[in-house]
Amino acid sequence: MIPVDNLNEYKAPVLSPRELIDTFPEAIPAIKRNLKLLKKLLGPAEKTLSELTQLNLDEVYKANFSESAIENIWKHAASYLYDQIIPAAKKRIAFLEMLLRIYEIKGAGLSDQPLNISKAKSYPIENLIQVDHNGFTTCPFHSEKTPSFKVYRKQNRFHCFSCGADGDSIDLTMKMNSLDFKSAIKFLNEK
Numbered sequence: 001m002i003p004v005d006n007l008n009e010y011k012a013p014v015l016s017p018r019e020l021i022d023t024f025p026e027a028i029p030a031i032k033r034n035l036k037l038l039k040k041l042l043g044p045a046e047k048t049l050s051e052l053t054q055l056n057l058d059e060v061y062k063a064n065f066s067e068s069a070i071e072n073i074w075k076h077a078a079s080y081l082y083d084q085i086i087p088a089a090k091k092r093i094a095f096l097e098m099l100l101r102i103y104e105i106k107g108a109g110l111s112d113q114p115l116n117i118s119k120a121k122s123y124p125i126e127n128l129i130q131v132d133h134n135g136f137t138t139c140p141f142h143s144e145k146t147p148s149f150k151v152y153r154k155q156n157r158f159h160c161f162s163c164g165a166d167g168d169s170i171d172l173t174m175k176m177n178s179l180d181f182k183s184a185i186k187f188l189n190e191k
Contacts, residue, residue, distance in 0.1 A: 017095075021102050023117070023182055028103055035096040042089050120188035123169045125151045125158055127191070128176070140176055141165050 020027075131137045131151045139149040139160040148162035159166040165175065173184040 120185040123188040
């Protein structure tokens with residue numbers, strides 16, 4: 001169980017690239033699509049930016065701006081594209097390529113027992129914690145006299161109106177048993 005003092009400081013675990021591939025093998029097609037799209041967009045963006053820097057400011061529509069104002073606007077826009085957008089896109093491309101390399105190295109089988117996230121999420125929360133007929137109980141993460149922990153049976157989600165804790169059956173299992181994401185999924189799938 002997570003101590004009450006640390007409840008508001010809870011952060012989801014950061015998974016390594018290998019853990020991401022192990023945990024979400026169904027994401028490989030989406031990774032391939034995103035990678036293809038980013039590469040398709042990055043090339044023309046770099047070319048267009050290069051062409052725009054060659055424009056003569058006299059050809060730019062000046063409206064009511066002074067030439068120095070237009071130069072400043074253009075310098076800031078070009079700087080933002082060169083310094084922020086294009087490097088971020090390149091970094092994302094490198095990350096997605098790394099994920100695909102990990103997948104290819106591991107071969108067709110990602111792990112002995114792929115994680116079944118949807119099965120774990122569908123595990124009824126009321127099987128993990130006892131609730132009354134209205135779906136309320138006392139929160140397992142702090143002491144209280146009046147139940148403020150609500151389980152929404154149809155959505156299979158929970159929310160504590162006192163401490164703000166909320167999530168699904170995986171989140172509850174992680175918080176109640178101090179488990180990481182993969183361990184919580186395995187725990188729920190074995191029930």
